[in-house]
Amino acid sequence: MQTHEIRRRFLDHFVRAGHTEVPSASLILADPNLLFVNAGMVQFVPFFLGQQTPPWDLATSVQKCVRTGDIENVGITTRHNTFFQMAGNFSFGQYFKRGAIEHAWSLLTDSVEDGGYGFDPERLWATVYYDDDEAAQIWRETGIPDERLQRRGMADNYWSMGIPGPCGPSSEIYYDRGPEFGVDGGPEADEDRYLEIWNLVFMQNERGEGISKDDFEILGPLPRQNIDTGLGIERVAFLLQGVDNVYETDLLRPIIERAEQVTGRTYGVSAEDDVRFRVIADHARTGAMLIADGVNPGNDGRGYVLRRLLRRIVRSARLLGAEQPVMGTFMKDVSELMAPSYPELATDFARIETVAVGEETAFLKTLSTGSTLFENTADAVRAEGGTTIPGSEAFTLHDTYGFPIDLTLEMAAEAGLAVDEDGFRSLMAEQRKRAKDDANARKHAHADLTIYKELLDRGATEFTGFDELTSEANVLALIAEGVRVPVATEGHDVEVILDRSPLYAESGGQIADRGTITASGLRLRVNDVQKIAKQLWVHKATVEQGQITEGDVVLAQADPAWRSGATQGHSGTHMVHAALRQVLGPNAVQAGSLNKPGYLRFDFNWQGQLSEQQRADIEAVSNDAVGADFPVNTFVTDLPKAKQMGAMALFGENYGDEVRVVEIGGRFSMELCGGTHVRHSSQIGPITVLGESSVGSGVRRVEAFVGLDSYRYLAKERALLAGVASSLKVPSEEVPGRVEQLVERLKVAEKELERTKMAAVLSSASSFVDQAERFGSVLLVAVAAPEGVAAGDLRTLATDIKGRFGTDPAVVVLLGTVEGKVPFVVAVNKGAQELGFRAGELVSSFGPSIEGRGGGKPEMAQGAGSQPSGIPQGLAAVRARVAELAG
Structure with missing residues (x-):
């Protein structure tokens, strides 16, 4: 069956x-x-x-x-x-x-x-x-x-x-x-x-x-x-x-069979391989289901769980022998297998695939970076004569860079090294304990909504705000500090439950209306409006005058200016969403939003930073739609019909049998939405895109001003430009070219300064060579470099000094001072290496004196310390160590 x-x-x-x-x-x-x-x-x-x-x-x-x-x-x-x-x-x-x-x-x-x-x-x-x-x-x-x-x-x-x-x-x-x-x-x-x-x-x-x-x-x-x-x-x-x-079973075994095809391995032959095949099948399905419900890979919470799952798929496939990207193939299989019960996997497949493939691409880059870091770590271990990679280093590779421990173990074995697995496991256990303690600390009882039950049983609050800003209403209940109260007096904060209200309750990215509740001799300032069980409007208010009593008949009013700005922001969000899809394609799907008077932000699924041209195009398409004065229509229909019409839904949101559709300009924008909107797109006013940024792996954010806030922002920008033009003594339209010229001149000047600085540094090489000390057959230059010489320049200087000794065994140790830090470089030529000298090992002789760490290859090591006062002691220590090694 x-x-x-x-x-x-x-x-x-x-x-x-x-x-x-x-x-x-x-x-x-x-x-x-x-x-x-x-x-x-x-x-x-x-x-x-x-x-x-x-x-x-x-x-x-x-x-x-x-x-x-x-x-x-x-x-x-x-x-x-x-x-x-x-x-x-x-x-x-x-x-x-x-x-x-x-x-x-x-x-x-x-x-x-x-x-x-x-x-x-x-x-x-x-x-x-x-x-x-x-x-x-x-x-x-x-x-x-x-x-x-x-x-x-x-x-x-x-x-x-x-x-x-x-x-x-x-x-x-x-x-x-x-x-x-x-x-x-x-x-x-x-x-x-x-x-x-x-x-x-x-x-x-x-x-x-x-x-x-x-x-x-x-x-x-x-x-x-x-x-x-x-x-x-x-x-x-x-x-x-x-x-x-x-x-x-029938919904997972086909994914294992696909994994056999892309890896060349066979399920059922090796217990270790079988676990990897099962991980691929299990995680591919879970990953697709999470993405379908709106989760995106990230560094914490739900996003981190999804990231772990997707990366374990890639890791398992590579360990089984896959050399090419696999995520798109597995996501397609999952979609086809699960769609009979979950049709959204088929209708939303393009977005699911984009998110999963994007995470695979990012992880493959991580694997490349991690491999380089592993090689540096292995070189440092060998340079110091060790055979085991410390557990702390393996943990850093895993925790900071996302490099899997099993790949660390595999690569270490290939390099003839071991890994301190006990140390790694201990650090992982500590991390898990911290995470578990943190999770337990955040757990608490479900919010007690019992006090609202009687009110919910009476029926939902009637929202009148689509048609009016002022409504007469009955006070059904007053709640203060979690307790029903019969009356609230001046100066007190109180939750007011009305049978009907024109004030919008926060939802769908739109923040709540501000407004008032009034009657003869009574005035309350409404600071927030929230929904209970998506049915009951709770007005969080402060009594400014008089007293309010359960059963009163009052007048509830939304602040007209606030509502006007909020509708501009919300409708502007729909315009930006539609523009994003026109410019970037259908995979630029909403991942969250916030709109309030004069401002909007819109999060969407996308891999990589937008170009300046894309940002400009999004702004242009949005404003063209504003200028077209599109009518804004709203209607209620059943969910299947709305989807059939092409209405966009917010992923992860649960909708009822009936939904409200907001249509702007026919099919320019059509979304499921319960928010308030302008009646014509021209009422949004200009949309000014402020910028675009990353808010997590695969999720970008656009922010914009609308209406008068957009005008104010542009006026401020114009004033700034006028000030720059005045300082440069050029017309405003010539400012970009003039600034570009100045930047280019600055770059030339910086390069010239760098050449002069390097020449000065290298000119000191001869004097350092003259200070060389002999310990047996080994020549040692161990000196403090001039203050301000950066790490890169120290390396160049050390290489130059080392080269001046020819075939004579030589060791060069340079310690610098830059803004309270102590960069250092150790260089050992071939002659000294043949006598057993290793650059990385010498770091340990002076490192404690300057509170420094570093590493590298036998011929070159570098790093930095934090204690400049320890430089003389460190130089003395390295002289003693060279003397000891030279016999």
């Missing part, structure tokens, strides 16, 4: 049983505790906690999930993926343990002809929480005898999210794969033979703080008993498809 069929059968089974099919949430949710959605119930947490009323009593979904807690072990076990599909059925106060168990049993054991999975009931086992006699009895009645029923403790059979929130005892269903896969004894004895396929959570309690699976306080019962279950689609697939592990 194919994976897509397994998925469909699950949903159909529960829809027939009265459940509502709920689409998967994005892998990215606004939850500070989660990098990614990691369980099927995450989007339902407010319903379990009783903070919101669910729109359905029974639900079913197949949720996209990503778990990355132990990426290094992917491919080693037979049952773990970073991306997986968690099928679940959910009951909000309806059926409980019996219903959950009976629904699961029927789907698993019903025949294929009857819509089930057709599992042999004799091979199914169940576990229950150690004191859950009720669940145990239901299992006995359902068909599992005592000998296939095991009781386990809190660590195994009591579920929570690891943070304060809903929790409860669970019952897990296992399938016995047979004696060839492990020992007898049920799940307690062997969880490879007895494979967990479904977890039924009897959500009935709320947990408190704690640090482990079985160390937390049970605060008390939830408002009602709920059911949350999770069936692993991939695990069921590898059982029903008769393969040995999840990597050999």
